[in-house]
Amino acid sequence: MVFDPTVAVYALIAFMFLGSIIAIEARDLLSTVISVSAVGAALSVIALLVGAPDISITQVVVEVLCLIVLIRVVVTRQDETVDAHPSDAATAMGLAFAAFLVVVCAVGFVGLRPFGQPLLADAKVGAGTMGAQYLEQSFASTGSPNAVMGVLLDFRAYDTLGEATVIFAAVIGTYVLLRKVGRKNA
Amino acid sequence: MKGMTPIVKEVTALVAGFIAIFGAHVVFHGHLSPGGGFPGGVILACGLILLCLAFGREFVTGLVGEKTATVYDCVGALAFLFIGTVLGYYGGVFFSNVLVGGKPDFLLTDGGIILPCNVAIGIKVGACLFGAFLALSLFRPGSKTT
Known part of the structure; x- marks a missing residue:
């Protein structure tokens, strides 16, 4: 079972x-x-x-x-939490934005496949899509038994490079913002 | 900050090596089992942070300081870029998998450039996140000693 x-x-x-x-x-x-x-x-x-x-x-x-x-x-x-109440205009704005978000999600999620039935599990629709091709060829053409790594570092390595760049930039920003003294005199 | 109680120190001393080995295992077996460079690097950084919390900052910054973390960060990033560009140049395509060859046989040598890429990302992410932790705990102006 x-x-x-x-x-x-x-x-x-x-x-x-x-x-x-x-x-x-x-x-x-x-x-x-x-x-x-x-x-x-x-x-x-x-x-x-x-x-x-x-x-x-x-x-x-x-x-x-x-x-x-x-x-x-x-x-x-x-x-340092300030126990202040937002103004009425801010509350109205927030509520309007939340309602907008709910409507957009409701419209957008209708087009998604039902939960638990991914595209690739469907033999008719899923066959021939790019994802199915990746799954079929990843073992043979990358030699990686872990298909996730095959996609991540071979087929889509460019995306991974972008991701690495984002982390790199974030940490460089951390260094710059948090260093002890501004190096004016150095 | 001179570290925690002797119990925490003893347990950390016992466990730290295994955490490092596990992190390296996750990095090196990224193409064989779930994991890869990113989680493995974070596990390595977590091991260093555990040492930091248990033994005090000075103990770890003597081994891996802020400068060292920055250097390893850059080395990992550049190695990843090197694999993508220089090896890709020989393969004809950006990030072309030039090292793959023969039949996949579930060995460490499978996957061509995936293993070197994972190692580079592991070094990069580990050094990067540990550096961020150091930056948050070291660079604070007028930091209170806990």
């Missing part, structure tokens, strides 16, 4: 909603950080359940790193 992950996935999604709401409403910054991490942990379990171990590993590992860094930042800083 094949394990059907759908129920577990929906339960985890509900858990993620709960965690997000707690993260927004919590008074304490530390509780917010921990709630966000719980959401990330649930996301990694979902990735594992739907059969994406690569994403799951990356998610867990990055989540742990972010948790450590955020807790370090939060613990050493005082909570």
Whole structure:
């Protein structure tokens, strides 16, 4: 009997909603950080359940790193949360934007395939698409048994280069912003 | 910041080597099993951060300082770019997989440029994220010692 992950996935999604709401409403910054991490942990379990171990590993590992860094930042800083209410205009604007987002999502998600039935699982529609070609040829033409790596670093290595550039630029920016002294006299 | 209690230090001393080995395993077996350069690099950075938290910052910055992290960051990025451009030049296409050959047999040597790419990305990401952690904890003006 094949394990059907759908129920577990929906339960985890509900858990993620709960965690997000707690993260927004919590008074304490530390509780917010921990709630966000719980959401990330649930996301990694979902990735594992739907059969994406690569994403799951990356998610867990990055989540742990972010948790450590955020807790370090939060613990050493005082909570400077201002208990101010936004003005009426800002609230109206926010609500209008949220409604707009909901409408766009509702219209856009109609065109998606139903959950649990990816394009490649459909023999008629999926055959001949680029994804199917990747899956067929990745083992033979890249020699990589892990098809994800075959796509990531062979067929789509250019995208990976862009991703590496983004991280590089982000960390260089961190160095520049956080260095101890401006080097005016150096 | 002179580190945590002796219990934490002992456990960290026992575990740190295994974390490093696991990170290297994830990097080197990226084309055989789930993982790859990015998660492996983050695991390596996490191991260094664990040492930082347990033994104090000075213990780790003696081994891998901010300068070293920056150098490894650049070396990894340039190695990845080198594989893409110079080896790609011989293959005719950007990021062409020139090293692949023979039948895939689930060995470490499979996958052509995927293994060197993974190693380069692992070095880059590990050094990069550890450098970001150092920047957040070192460069703070008037930082409180915890």
